[in-house]
Amino acid sequence: MHDPFEGVSSSGTIRTGASRDRVSALFEPVLETAVDVVGAADSAVSLYVYGSVATGMARPGGSDVDLLTVGLSPGDATDIGVALSRQFSHLCRAVEVAAAQPIDFSGVTDEAYGGRVFLRHYCVHLAGLDLHSALPDFAADVRAARGFNGDIAESAQRWKQELDAGRDPVELGRRLARKSLLAVAGLVSVHDETWTTDRAAAMVRWAELEPALAVGLNTLLAWSRAEAVPDEVSVDAALEGVVAEVTASFKTSIGLWDAGTRS
Secondary structure (H helix, E strand, O other): OOOOOOEEOOOOEEEOOOOHHHOOHHHHHHHHHHHHHHHHHOOOOEEEEEOHHHHOOOOOOOOEEEEEEEOOOHHHHHHHHHHHHHHOOOOOOEEEEEEEOHHHHOOOOHHHHHHHHHHHHHEEEEEOOOOOOOOOOOEOOHHHHHHHHOOHHHHHHHHHHHHHOOOOHHHHHHHHHHHHHHHHHHHHHHHOOOOOOOHHHHHHHHHHHOHHHHHHHHHHHHHHOOOOOOOHHHHHHHHHOHHHHHHHHHHHHOOOOOHHHOO
């Protein structure tokens, strides 16, 4: 279920339901073990939980536990995720451990800004240095939307290359769908002067605003939920159709990253 607290505060900043107080006691053993394991690997690493566990919307046995490490190597993060997934398979679908570095959140780039927005509003601190304690509440505006998903044009180009190279269309289609629908959520946020990452609700709203895209948007949602199976022809059609249209709207309304925004 999507976070019911996500939106815009009275002061115009992003609001979410991510809070240590909302984490279900059922998932505490996973988090406590993760703190111990990550600390044993490197005591200087910061550890956060995000996603449905952080907002209290996780379903035991059916949800992932999403963790973010800052300062841990990607290899160690993957190994820890595999081990925790095996240990707690009775409590959650998987334990996903992402790896970032402090530099990823520094600087004036769109990418770094989006990272800071994510860290401040979507992550709950568990252990190590709390990097988001000094971060301000961020405005629910174009810059935040661009930081979250401003690389949609670059992604679309890469998806086309992957499809042409023979990448599995099922995996590619589902990944493409989730990323594109998050961009749609950014478009809805800016158009309606709100803030949302709810892909399903955003799809419905954007289909109201752009009726010609309704069929394509519904296809993306079905792919993202594994309710339909994309094939090579349908993925190519989506890239040339609904994804291209979403990318064009994003470029006009929000703007795209370019080489200068990454360094």
